[in-house]
Amino acid sequence: MQCAIICGSHRKPSQSAKVADFLQQTAREQTTFDRFYRLDMADQPLPLWEEAIWSGDPAWKARLNPIREGLKASDALIVISPEYHGMAPAALKNFFLMLNAQLVGHKPALLVAVSSGPGGAYPIAELRMSSYKNNRLCYIPEQLIIRDVESVLNPEGENDPEADTYFRERSVFALGVLEAYAEALAQVRASGKLFDERFKNGM
Ligand SMILES: Cc1cc2nc3c(=O)[nH]c(=O)nc-3n(C[C@H](O)[C@H](O)[C@H](O)COP(=O)(O)O)c2cc1C
Numbered sequence: 001m002q003c004a005i006i007c008g009s010h011r012k013p014s015q016s017a018k019v020a021d022f023l024q025q026t027a028r029e030q031t032t033f034d035r036f037y038r039l040d041m042a043d044q045p046l047p048l049w050e051e052a053i054w055s056g057d058p059a060w061k062a063r064l065n066p067i068r069e070g071l072k073a074s075d076a077l078i079v080i081s082p083e084y085h086g087m088a089p090a091a092l093k094n095f096f097l098m099l100n101a102q103l104v105g106h107k108p109a110l111l112v113a114v115s116s117g118p119g120g121a122y123p124i125a126e127l128r129m130s131s132y133k134n135n136r137l138c139y140i141p142e143q144l145i146i147r148d149v150e151s152v153l154n155p156e157g158e159n160d161p162e163a164d165t166y167f168r169e170r171s172v173f174a175l176g177v178l179e180a181y182a183e184a185l186a187q188v189r190a191s192g193k194l195f196d197e198r199f200k201n202g203m
Contacts, residue, residue: 001032001033001034001035001075001076001179001182001183002033002034002035002036002037002073002074002075002076003024003027003033003035003036003037003074003075003076003077003078003178003182004036004037004038004039004070004071004074004076004077004078005020005023005024005036005037005038005039005077005078005080006039006041006077006078006079006080006092006095007020007038007039007040007041007042007080008041008079008080008081008082008088008089008091008092008095009040009041009042009080009082009089009114010041010042010045010084010089010090010091011042011082012040012042012043014042014082015082015114015116015146015149015150016080016081016082016114017040017042018149018153018154018155019080019112019114019146019149019153020038020040020078020080021155022153022155022171023078023080023112023171023175024036024038026168026171026172026175027078027175027179030172030175030176031175031176031178031179032179033075033076033175033179033182035073037070037071037073037074039067039070039095041089041091041092041095042091044067045091046063046091046094046095046098048094049094049097049098053098064098067098068103071099071103071104072102072103074104074107075107075182075185075186076107076108076109076110076178076179076181076182077104077107077108077109077110077137078109078110078112078178079092079109079110079111079112079127080112080113080114081111081112081113081114081123081124081127082113082114082115082123083113083114083115083119083120083122083123086119086122087122087123087126088122088123088126088127088131089123092127093131096131096135099135099137100134100135101134101135101136101194101195101200103135104135104136104137105135105136105137105189105194105195106136106138106185106188106189106194107137107138107182107185107189108138108139108140108178108181108182108185109137109138109139109140109178110139110140110142110143110144110174110175110177110178111124111127111128111139111143111144112143112144112145112146113143113144113145113146114146114149115145115146115147115148115149116148116149116150117147117148118147118148119147120145120146120147121145124143124145127139132202133201133202133203134200134201134202136194136202138181138185140177140178140181142173142174142177142178143174144167144170144171144174146167148160148163151163151164152164152167153167153168
């Protein structure tokens with residue numbers, strides 16, 4: 001199975017990318033996900049959404065086609081969002097404008113929030129509320145909030161032993177839940193009941 005990992009940080013390097021690396025490696029070792037499509041907003045910043053996307057502009061096609069292929073081939077997504085000013089980052093919200101149900105509809109997604117302090121709840125609430133309506137992405141009920149991120153999941157250097165163990169174990173659990181949903185929702189997508197030209201967008 002293939003898993004897409006979307007890293008929403010604008011920064012390079014970033015703590016969210018560190019978390020993305022950790023989750024990718026852990027998923028490879030602990031789940032049946034064996035292929036990964038990785039998209040970091042900091043590496044491939046997308047211009048703000050514009051009307052030309054809908055009129056088949058060649059520059060936008062060239063920009064978006066590799067992303068579309070990566071998402072289409074994925075059975076599940078991990079969406080990683082740092083908390084910026086109590087919000088999901090603008091790059092991530094802009095990215096969601098470019099998705100549709102043909103790419104991610106009825107695929108399970110694990111939300112992961114990242115905070116250098118005790119934050120992280122706001123982007124989870126925001127994305128659960130507002131990013132899935134038209135593209136029909138299915139956020140699973142399990143989520144990860146990596147608080148005090150600088151003190152955990154560091155491949156080298158200092159980790160807080162208790163917090164680090166907790167987040168590593170919790171991540172294995174959350175990835176297992178995502179894997180189970182990926183297997184189950186593949187059957188849902190095969191049902192033939194999910195797309196209707198009359199109701200392309202959610203209410
Ligand atoms: C513009 C900006 C705003 C931020 N606002 C918040 C915030 O509201 N709450 C929070 O917990 N952390 C906030 N942070 C700190 C991030 O949690 C921190 O940068 C963390 O490392 C995750 O971001 P990163 O993946 O870009 O490194 C903010 C960081 C930036 C750059």
